[in-house]
Amino acid sequence: MKLKKTLKNILKSIGYDLVRLDGGLGYGSSENELLKFMKETQVDLILDIGANKGQFGKAMYNFGYDNKILSFEPLSAMHKMLKETSESFPNWHVYEQCTIGEKETTTTINISNLVGNSSILPIKSTEYNVQNSHYVEKEEVKQITLASLNKNDNVKSAKNIFVKMDVQGYEHFILNTLKETNYNIVGFYIEMSLVKLYDGQEDYLYICNLLKDLGYDLVYVFPESIRNQRMIQCNGVFLNNTLSYK
Numbered sequence: 001m002k003l004k005k006t007l008k009n010i011l012k013s014i015g016y017d018l019v020r021l022d023g024g025l026g027y028g029s030s031e032n033e034l035l036k037f038m039k040e041t042q043v044d045l046i047l048d049i050g051a052n053k054g055q056f057g058k059a060m061y062n063f064g065y066d067n068k069i070l071s072f073e074p075l076s077a078m079h080k081m082l083k084e085t086s087e088s089f090p091n092w093h094v095y096e097q098c099t100i101g102e103k104e105t106t107t108t109i110n111i112s113n114l115v116g117n118s119s120i121l122p123i124k125s126t127e128y129n130v131q132n133s134h135y136v137e138k139e140e141v142k143q144i145t146l147a148s149l150n151k152n153d154n155v156k157s158a159k160n161i162f163v164k165m166d167v168q169g170y171e172h173f174i175l176n177t178l179k180e181t182n183y184n185i186v187g188f189y190i191e192m193s194l195v196k197l198y199d200g201q202e203d204y205l206y207i208c209n210l211l212k213d214l215g216y217d218l219v220y221v222f223p224e225s226i227r228n229q230r231m232i233q234c235n236g237v238f239l240n241n242t243l244s245y246k
Contacts, residue, residue, distance in 0.1 A: 030222045030235070031063040034189060037220070037237055038065060038162060041186040045070060045158035047149075049100055049174065050166035052116060053078050054085035061089050068092075070154050074099035074109050074141045075118060093154055098142040102173045107143045110135040119168035121198035128195050128232050147180035155183050164189040169201030178214055188216060188238040191224060194231055204234065217244035 038046075038060075044067045048057050051071035060069065068091045073079045079097045086092040099107060099120065112118045117133045149155045163185055165171055171190055178185075188211065192204035202210075208218050216238040224233035 029063070031059050033220070033222070034237065035060065035063055035065055037187060037239070041162070041239065041243055042160050043162045043186065044068060045154060045161045047155075047161060047163045048072065049164060050168070051078075051082050051094075052166070053081035056164060056166070057089070057092055058085055061092070066091065068154055068158070070095060070152070072098060072100055075111065075115070075139060078115065095152075096142075098144050099170075100145060100148075100167075100174050101143045101170065102145065102176045103143070104145060104148060105143050106140060109139045109141055111137045111139055117168060119170065119198050121169045121200045124197055124199055124201075128227050128230065129197050145177040145180070146174060147177050150180075150182045158183065160184060160186045162187045162189065166191045169193070169196075169198035171207055172202045172210060175207075175210055175214065186240050186243060189235060190238065191233055191235050193233050197232070204236070208236070211238050215241050217241050219244050 046057075046060065046065070046067075046069045048069050048071040051057060051073040053073075054071065057069045057071055069086075069089075070093045071082055071086065072095045073082050074097060076097060079094070083094050086094050099109065101107065101120070107120055109118055109120055110122070112123070112133055113136050114133045117123065118135075123129065123133065123135060155161070161183055165174065165188065167174065171192070190207065192207050193201060194204055196203055211218070218236050219239050220237040222235040222237075223231055224235050226232060
């Protein structure tokens, strides 16, 4: 105990902290906290929308998730890396290169010099956006909807699905088709913005109210990015209202 206290004090002196990976709700790592919700709701499939090169999926498997993941990524370079990353995990499946939106069509992705900021939407000029973030090229990609997955084998065989979304302002466009799905979504893990970073984006309050109307309650929040001593983005966990606050 004395060693732990000493180590914590040393780390705090240089701006860090020491926490248990599984420290109880509110005290562990974000991956472990999220995994608790997955276990509680008996999730057997994660829809990983906006997978980039697979950071989220890899983290979930490394922290103990062992069921299926179906990942989606629109950018060709990232999609290639995503497929390579997924090959080390037998339950990890990668959908064909596409984006997900409110209708089946072809759309254009604006690619940022900071790839994680790439979006279908125009980037806003604001002091709260990532400094020097700007679009450098475009890529035309296929767009599907959540309802397009109604006949997907991985989706059809799943009993309890959790949807992770990191889509740079496009959240509400995706959620607008939720009523057209025929599979059981028990929860969502969604990156939300407290300030609008893209033209056409809706903020966290709109997303919370939209999901509330669709039958999902916000039950947990993880800070995501902070600038000028202001939280800019957070990740919200939403559970079906039959599972949230009983």
